[in-house]
Amino acid sequence: MAELREAKEPFRFHTRLHLTELTGFKAGTLEQLLFLIKKVPGSSIYHHTHRFLQQHQYLSPEPPNDFAYWVTEVMGEDELGEKLASIDTIQYHAIRNLRERIVFTIDDHLKKSSSAKLKFSRKDEEFCFMKSVSFIVPTAYIAVNLKQFAETLEKVTFDSIYFHIFESRLRLERSSNDFSNWIENSLGDKKLANDISRFDPYTQTLENLKKILIRIVKKRIEE
Numbered sequence: 241m242a243e244l245r246e247a248k249e250p251f252r253f254h255t256r257l258h259l260t261e262l263t264g265f266k267a268g269t270l271e272q273l274l275f276l277i278k279k280v281p282g283s284s285i286y287h288h289t290h291r292f293l294q295q296h297q298y299l300s301p302e303p304p305n306d307f308a309y310w311v312t313e314v315m316g317e318d319e320l321g322e323k324l325a326s327i328d329t330i331q332y333h334a335i336r337n338l339r340e341r342i343v344f345t346i347d348d349h350l351k352k353s354s355s356a357k358l359k360f361s362r363k364d365e366e367f368c369f370m371k372s373v374s375f376i377v378p379t380a381y382i383a384v385n386l387k388q389f390a391e392t393l394e395k396v397t398f399d400s401i402y403f404h405i406f407e408s409r410l411r412l413e414r415s416s417n418d419f420s421n422w423i424e425n426s427l428g429d430k431k432l433a434n435d436i437s438r439f440d441p442y443t444q445t446l447e448n449l450k451k452i453l454i455r456i457v458k459k460r461i462e463e
Contacts, residue, residue: 245385247422248427251418253392253396254400254404256374258373260371262368262369268361270357277346286371288307289329305325306367308322314361314362330440333410385427386427386457390454390457393450398450405417417437432460
């Protein structure tokens with residue numbers, strides 16, 4: 241049975257302690273925004289594309305993109321805002337690739353719209369760049385088979401789920417999340433690994449994401 245299959249390597253659940261820091265960089269025009277997006281550390285790009293997911297665990301998330309919000313609501317550039325909001329974050333395996341896409345989108349818009357270059361934000365409405373600082377901490381939870389894995393998923397915090405689904409994938413520049421990697425490479429269950437990596441976690445709250453993961457794993461155990 242799937243739940244009795246021992247993993248080659250046990251899965252150690254980790255969690256994260258999160259801090260948000262100001263970078264000191266501000267943008268009052270689209271050209272300044274573009275320049276600073278190229279300059280700020282990757283932790284800042286990560287913060288402004290994942291902030292909503294980190295802060296709202298129970299609410300239905302909107303597109304987690306601060307750049308799109310500022311461009312639309314403050315600068316009045318609806319077309320550019322829509323393009324930034326439509327960037328499919330899940331397809332990028334590294335922050336640098338996501339940054340490059342954002343840069344290209346803004347740069348392309350500025351080349352096509354001379355009026356966009358003439359717009360300035362109000363003094364108290366500049367885009368303030370922040371960055372995410374995470375401290376990764378191992379938990380006491382370890383799973384050596386699917387049954388233990390499912391039981392542990394019910395116990396771990398949302399911060400642990402967030403780390404293994406979102407943060408570690410981008411940090412290690414993997415094509416999938418920690419759970420799918422372990423299930424495929426240590427348990428040899430490619431079907432379950434694909435089932436977990438196939439759905440879009442960015443459209444879920446952390447609460448729903450946890451429930452979906454548990455449901456998928458338990459269904460596989462029953463099979």
